[in-house]
Amino acid sequence: MSASLSPPVFDEAVVASREATERIRVAYFVTCMDFGGTELNALRTARRIDRHRFDVTVATFATGGALRRNYDDAGIPVVEFPITSLYNGTAFREGRRLFRFLRQQRIDVVHCHDVYTNVFVLPWARLARVPCIIASRRWIHPAESRRLEVANRLAYRLAHRVLGNSGAVARVLREQDGVRPSRILNVPNFVDQSAFDRLDPQELASSRRELGVPPDAEIVGCIARLVYYKGHEFLLQAVARLAPRRPRLHLALIGDGPRRQELEALAKSLGIADRTHFAGSRPNIPNLNQLFDVSALASVSEGFPNTLVEAMAAGKPVVATDVGGNSDAVRPATGFLVPSRDPEALARALERVLDDDGLRRRMGEAAFDVAGSEYHAARVVPRLERIYRELIAPTAAPAPDAGLVAREL
Numbered sequence: 319m320s321a322s323l324s325p326p327v328f329d330e331a332v333v334a335s336r337e338a339t340e341r342i343r344v345a346y347f348v349t350c351m352d353f354g355g356t357e358l359n360a361l362r363t364a365r366r367i368d369r370h371r372f373d374v375t376v377a378t379f380a381t382g383g384a385l386r387r388n389y390d391d392a393g394i395p396v397v398e399f400p401i402t403s404l405y406n407g408t409a410f411r412e413g414r415r416l417f418r419f420l421r422q423q424r425i426d427v428v429h430c431h432d433v434y435t436n437v438f439v440l441p442w443a444r445l446a447r448v449p450c451i452i453a454s455r456r457w458i459h460p461a462e463s464r465r466l467e468v469a470n471r472l473a474y475r476l477a478h479r480v481l482g483n484s485g486a487v488a489r490v491l492r493e494q495d496g497v498r499p500s501r502i503l504n505v506p507n508f509v510d511q512s513a514f515d516r517l518d519p520q521e522l523a524s525s526r527r528e529l530g531v532p533p534d535a536e537i538v539g540c541i542a543r544l545v546y547y548k549g550h551e552f553l554l555q556a557v558a559r560l561a562p563r564r565p566r567l568h569l570a571l572i573g574d575g576p577r578r579q580e581l582e583a584l585a586k587s588l589g590i591a592d593r594t595h596f597a598g599s600r601p602n603i604p605n606l607n608q609l610f611d612v613s614a615l616a617s618v619s620e621g622f623p624n625t626l627v628e629a630m631a632a633g634k635p636v637v638a639t640d641v642g643g644n645s646d647a648v649r650p651a652t653g654f655l656v657p658s659r660d661p662e663a664l665a666r667a668l669e670r671v672l673d674d675d676g677l678r679r680r681m682g683e684a685a686f687d688v689a690g691s692e693y694h695a696a697r698v699v700p701r702l703e704r705i706y707r708e709l710i711a712p713t714a715a716p717a718p719d720a721g722l723v724a725r726e727l
Contacts, residue, residue, distance in 0.1 A: 341369075342706060344427040345420070346376045347435035351383025351396075353599055354543065355624045356456050359483075359507050360431050361385055365392050366510065366699045372706070375423070377416075379434065384599075404437055404469070413442050420446035427706050429481075430454055433461050437469045440476040450709040452503070453477035455487050455495070458642040459547060459619040471495050478709055479503050484622035484643025503705060506646070507624050508698035509689065513605045513631035526609055529595050535568040536672055539610030541602065541625045542617075544575030549616035549639065551584055555661035556616070558588040560669055567593065567672075572606055574599045607632035611678065612671050618658045620644055630689035635681035637667045647693070652685040 344367070348360045364374050365388075376389055377397045389396050397419060399412040420428070420443060427450040428443040430436045436453045443451045453474050461467040474480050474497055481503040482488040488504045491497040517525065523533065531537055538557060542548040550571065557569045571581070571594065578596060585594040600606060605628055607613050613629030615638040622643030629636050636653030638644045648655055654667040671678050691697070 341371055341373045342426045342710065343373045343424060344375070344429065344706065345423075345425045346374065347428065347430045347439050348376065348378050349432050349434040350380040351378055351385040351389075352380075353384055355507070355621075356431050357385055358624060359456075361388055362508065362510060362695065363699065363702065364389070364394050366695050368703060371703065375425075377419075377439075379438075401438065404434065404466075409438060413438070416442045417446050420448055426450060426710050428452065430477075432456065433466060433470050436473045436477075437466065440473045444476045450706060451477045452479050452481055452705075452709075454481045454483075455491055456483045456621040457619075458486060458490060458621055477501075479705070481505055482621075483507050484646045486643045486646065487621050505702055505705070506643075506693060506698060507622050507627060508693050508695045509624070509627050509631045510695050512603050513628050514686070514690065514694075515604060517604050517608055521604075522608060525604075525606070529570050529597055529609065531568050531570065531595060531609075532566070534566055535593075536564070536566050537568050537570055537610045538612050538614050538668055538672075539570040539572065539607065540614050540616070541572040541606060541628065542615060542623070543573045544571070544577040544581060546577065547617055547619040549618045549658065550577065550581050551616075552639075552659060552661045552664060553614055553616040554581065554584055554588055554590065554594065556614075556664035556668060557594070558590050559661065559665040561590050561593065564669075564672070569594045570597060570610065571595065572597045572600055602628065605632045607634050610634055612637055612668060614664070614668065615639065615644065616658070616661075616664060617641055617644070622646060627689055627693045630685035630693070633682040633686040635671050635678055635685060637664065637671060639664075647688075649684075649688065652681055652688055 346360050346364055348357055351357060364376055367374055375395045375397060377399060379399055379401050381398055381400055399416055401409045401412045403409060425448055428439060428448045429452045430439050431454050440451060440453060461470060474495060479501055480491055480497050482491050483506055485504060488502050491502050492499055540553060544550060560567055582596060585591045607629040613634045613636050615625060617639050620642035626636055626638060626647045630652060636648050638648050638655060639658040640655040641658050645655055656663040656667050
């Protein structure tokens with residue numbers, strides 16, 4: 319298998335009033351530092367951005383978190399703005415701290431990664447006159463409350479650009495959130511080179527033993543948090559349909575979350591507890607999708623999941639539900655898309671891939687090539703760097719007037 323992994327070539331953007339050797343100061347904002355697709359994407363970007371051209375600081379509402387050490391190990395400063403609510407006195411106090419931070423550090427680019435940072439950070443960034451302000455939408459499903467949904471849409475008006483991580487998310491921004499197409503950026507999630515690295519046969523066998531999977535098993539695997547919108551119950555039901563005629567079939571679920579006990583009970587009630595392996599949260603270096611024969615995702619809602627691209631980088635065929643940005647990554651050559659909430663369709667697609675060694679190999683090779691040519695960090699990160707450089711140039715379109723937004727509020 320091979321992939322075109324050389325980075326794209328971009329013309330240099332000219333930034334007025336800035337010496338060529340002066341780095342652009344970027345602040346990334348994430349709500350927390352726990353394991354999650356958004357949080358991992360922010361970490362990967364912060365680690366990969368060109369340190370010769372950019373100084374990166376990461377800001378968060380949380381104190382601590384599983385990913386905090388990764389930033390410390392990478393030498394990336396982390397600033398905490400602990401707030402208990404977006405709407406109380408704590409938020410106002412921390413907002414004033416944020417305003418002073420943006421001014422004193424002379425931040426050039428504010429890049430928010432989720433709904434809470436959009437709502438909290440963008441007004442203060444506008445008041446601090448940050449030259450480039452980017453909001454993000456990385457989800458399809460509505461926010462947890464109507465109040466938050468409205469606040470987020472109003473926050474978009476304060477940004478110079480709004481980033482969506484898939485074509486499906488970009489359509490939601492345009493059609494539901496009312497963001498003009500000229501202000502929407504479509505920048506996908508990406509994977510580092512480590513996602514393409516291979517375990518040797520002994521390491522692969524050892525890692526499978528750690529999951530508790532027999533050596534001769536055929537493995538359907540899913541790497542995702544155990545939360546409602548990932549649809550794990552439909553994957554369990556699909557495997558239960560296949561189990562009577564596939565005695566070697568096992569299901570590996572890597573990830574943790576609030577639904578674990580519920581899903582363990584479901585596996586038991588379906589009679590597949592002995593072949594369902596709940597592995598919990600694990601570092602994904604090396605790429606754990608290598609342990610599977612097929613990578614599956616049964617989500618009922620998605621923005622653009624990292625796990626699909628990671629599976630493709632591992633050279634694995636993918637069976638996923640046709641929701642959100644899943645169709646951006648999974649093409650006919652790389653896997654199958656099935657309707658959501660349909661365990662029978664999911665079971666048929668899984669069995670088709672498991673039954674055909676040649677099809678499985680061809681899909682895996684095609685998936686590897688697509689991941690390398692479209693979703694490798696060397697392709698995506700330079701595009702984002704170029705966006706930052708161009709948006710702080712004087713030709714960048716201004717955000718809407720803050721006074722106008724205040725009147726609309």
